[in-house]
Amino acid sequence: MEQQVTNNSKKLKQLPQNLSSLKTVSYDVNARDKLHAIWFLGPSLLVLAVFVFYPMLRTLYLSLFLTNNLGKPTVFVGLQNYWSLLTSSSYLASLQATFVYVIAVSILTLIFGLLLAQAASFKVKGSNFFRTVFSGTMGVSVSVAAIFWLFMFNPSIGLLDQIASVLHLPVINWLTQPGWAMTAIVISTVWMNLGFTFLIFFGALQTVPVNLYEAAQIEGVSKSYQFFHITLPMISPTVFFVSIITLIESFKSFGLIDLMTAGGPNNATNLLVYRIYQDAFLNGNYGLASTESVILAIIIAIFTFLQFKILEKRVTYQ
Amino acid sequence: MSIELQKIAKSYADNLVLQDISVQIQTGEFFAIVGPSGCGKSTLLRMIAGLIPISAGILKIDNQVVNQLPPQQRKLTMVFQNYALFPFLNVHDNVGFGLKARKLAPVKVEKRVKEALELVNLSEFAARKPRELSGGQRQRVALARAIASDAKICLMDEPLSNLDAQLRGKMRSEIRELQQRLGLTLIYVTHDQIEAMTMADRIMVLNDQQIQQVGTPTEIYQRPQNAFVAGFFGTPRINLLPVQHAVAKQLVVDESLTVNLNQPLPAGKYYLGIRPNDLRADFASEKTNAALRNLEYLGTQSVIHAELDNGQLVRVTVDGKLTAGINQRLLVTAEQNFIVFNEQQQAVLFAERGKQIGTTSNQQLQEA
Incomplete structure (x- = not known):
């Protein structure tokens, strides 16, 4: 089920390349060439078949069944799994929480990643140090990040609440109050994402020719106008790429x-x-978990499709 | 709008890039800054533009000190070598970018963009993206943007270097024509001596962090103040031959290659600068002093590369095509047009058709 999700995201990651619609060239493929092709494709096709295509189809298949706790299908129930999920208030609550989380994480990651990259681009003393620091979270594992943020959010010894108490602000039980728990998770995820996002944006900013800014400067164009009308359009393919990756990753x-x-x-x-x-590995309900996987894949597909529809128009490839 | 540079200098940390640059550029003048790569000519232009700070000296535009003014307040515009066009905007929006950003009324923007595009003959390409244009057209878009900004001073940084030779020739006259028509004060940076010679009213030659000479193309070509300037202008390159000895009123490069002076020079080491077209090559002569090493055929003339018997290499141009074999013997002699440089390679004497003018200092020309 996890594999299916991963596979789906892989397909979506590849989409931007496919978009630059290259003219299809027709080759005259004779039988010997075909044989060659099969030899070359064979090994990877085999690996894909075993680890991707089969789990995908199996997930789709299982989503139509009730299973025993070993994951064997027992009773065919058709679309009933889907129906029961879409009418379950707790599932819909999960869905809603996911949307809030995904949208918040994606937007904040983009904004802060871009801000950090822009800040690190200024040629001032010590900017190299900050470039290293900003990309640092790339090298932090999830478990380390979790421990770090658990300490940060801890109500008695956490830094955040210590600051709050110094400022006479109410102490927040970050991880045990429903509204704040989501905020805390969003903050930690954005923090985790920033390293990668920063690095990609920073790289993109370096590719914008300095002359464009000089030309604008001479014409008296303000810094903020330069950012929105030169920098953003120039790095729009990167922004688009990062927004898709971040969205899928946060799902x-x-x-x-x-x-x-x-x-x-x-x-x-x-x-x-x-x-x-939880459904698959804690409750042993593999059928239902498969159904949830399929629905998640569909949701990601729809979101990505919408992103392409809405954002791609504003992207200029060079 | 005149521009005045007073002892301008630029240094990065302890590294001096430019020093003691002083010049006055008149309103409506086409002023070229020429020099080899890395001589600081682009740095100088960027200082005038205000893109980089001036380390020392005073810069005046229209008699007003502008050292501390940001670029947009210096009322100038700039054209870059790589055109600096916005790839995501079409030609029309590229030209109007700065005007729109400065919140000029849309009607005015429209009018200026239209006029500018007409001036560079690009009206029908207004809707195209830069990538759909040829190199020459892109350069014209950059020109149109400079024109639309309505600034009376225009700075150009090697604007034609990215174009092929034929197009460069065409754009040279287009730029010159535009400059005249709009009455622009134009500062034009180039490493190409032909561009400078053909376009500029005056040329500043830069090398070794400082001014080598400022003058009209004729002055630069006929009265180069030092061997660097003499060598930088003119193709094929001027011959710079060490004088073996000076007897009375004669400078001897070798027995047959001599020039006569009206007055003797003080004792010392001298170099004789002779343009290839002021040397004569005689293959028929019985007496010879050189051997042909290479021959370049250029159509209306041929360039002879010959080696004098004393080992010096000389370039001689002759009219039309020459049928001579490599290593063939010839006699190289000099006409009476030449320049004499002293040991420091500063010009001390100019000779033209028998008339000779000496220089007392390197900065001032004086009739002898």
Whole structure:
């Protein structure tokens, strides 16, 4: 089920390349060439078949069954799994929480990633140091990040609440109050995402020719106008790429949730993937978990499709 | 709008890039800054533009000190070598970018863009993206943007270097024509001596962080103040031959290759600068002093590369095509047009058709 999700996201990641519609060249393929092709494709096709295509189809198949706790299908129930999920208030709550989480994480990651990259681009003393620091979270594992943020959010020894008490602000039980737990998870995920996002954006900013800014400067164009009318359009393919990657990755979030809130409190952070994990591996309900996987895949596909529809128009490839 | 540079200098940390640059550029003048790569000419242009700070000296535009003014307040515009066009905007929006950003009324923007595009003959390409244009057209878009900004001072940084030779020739006259028509004060940076010679009213030659000479193309070509300037202008390159000895009023490069002076020079080491077209090559002569090493055929003329018997290499141009074999013997002699440089390679004497003018200092020309 997890594999299916991964596979789906892989397909979506490849889409931007496919978009630059190259003219199809028709080759005259004779039988010997075909044989060659099969030899070359064979090994990877085999691996894909075993680890991707089969699990995908199996998930689709299982989603139509009730299973025993070993994952064997027992009773064919058709679309009933789907129906019961879509009418379950707790599933819909998960769905809603996931949307909130995904949208918040994607937008904040994009904004802060871009801000950090822009800030690190200024040629000032010590900017190299900050470039290293900003990309640092790339090298941090989920478990380490979880421990770090558990300490940060801890109401008695956590830094955040210590600052709050110094400022005479109310102390927040970050991980045990439903509204705040979601905020805490979003903050930690954005923090985790920033390293990668920063690095990609920073790289993209370096490719914008300095002359464009000089030309604008001479014409008296303000810095903010330069950012929105030169920088953003110039790096729009990267922004688009990062937004798609981030969206898909946040739909798949699992580690931080498992380690920090375990879906709680009161299911406030019980996001779709975490729920799949619970249904399959804690409750042994493989059929239902498969159904959830299929639905998640469809949701990701729809979101990505919408992103392409809405955002791609604003992207200029060079 | 005149521009005045007073002892301008630029240094990065302890590294001096430019020093003691002083010049006055008149309103409506086409002023070229020429020099080899890395001589600081682009740095100088960027300082005038205000893109990089001036380390020392005073820069005046229209008699007003502008050292501290940001670029947009210096009322100038700039054209870059790689055109600096916005790839995501079409030609029309590229030209109007700055105007729109400065919140000029849309009607005015429209009018100026239209006029600018007409001036560079690009009206029918207004809707195209830069990538759909040829190199020459892109350069014209950059020109149109400079024109639309309505600034009276225009700075150009090697604007034609990315074009092929034929197009460069065409754009040279287009730029010159535009400059005249709009009455622009134009500062034009190039490493191409032909561009500078053909386009500019005056040329500043830069090398070794400082000004080598400022003057009209004729002055630069006929009265180069030092061997660097003499060598930088003119193709094929001027011959710079060490004078073996000076006897009375004669400078001897070798027995047959000599020039006569009206007055003797003080004792010392000298170099004789002779343009290839002021040397004569005689293959029929019985007496010879050189051997042909290479021959370049250029159509209307041929360039002879010959080696004098004393080992010096000389370039001689002759009219039309020459049928001579490599290593064939010839006699190289000099006409009476030449320049004499002293040991420091500063010009001390100019000779033209028997008339000779000496220089007392390197900065001032004086009739002898």
